[in-house]
Amino acid sequence: MAGTSGAVRALTWVAAALCAAGAVALVLVAVLVDLDTADRTASVVGAIASLAGLVVAVVALAGNGGAGDRRIVRARGRNATAVRGSVVGNTFGANSKVSGAVSGAVSGPAPGASGAAGASTGEVAARGTGAFAAEGDVVGNAFGEGSEVEGQ
Secondary structure (H helix, E strand, O other), X not given: OOOOOHHHHXXXXXXXXXXXXXXXXXXXHHHHOOHHHXXXXXXXXXXXXXXXXXXXXXXXXXXXXXXHHHOEEEEOOOOOEEEEOOEEOOEEOOXXXXXXXXXXXXXXXXXOOOOOOOOOOOEEEEOOOOOEEEEOOEEOOEEOOOOEEEOO
């Protein structure tokens, strides 16, 4: 649970304690009362627990807005690059360079680019030798060995 808040951890411990107390209570009912009563009690407790699990699952899915952890950026292989957001005025490859102000360069995220706060839920992936993948605008970049972009 790395990165979770203290409140979430506390609720997790409370839920674990309630489950342990419920298990002990069911065993005590079976031992101290009779098996028929324990059977009915376990059926009711199981139904309530399953409904609670359903509610927790629905709330967790709705809280993600459908995105959550699916916002993945991957890069594999030699010289592979994967970017979420805009790629402006960069060089990729040996002896490549970008000089001057790059035309079309924007300060901050480009219009329509998803960036970190965007609504993207997809995966950006680059595979293979020299591969490149970007979600957003790609402006004024030098890709490959010895390539050059001159801005105005």
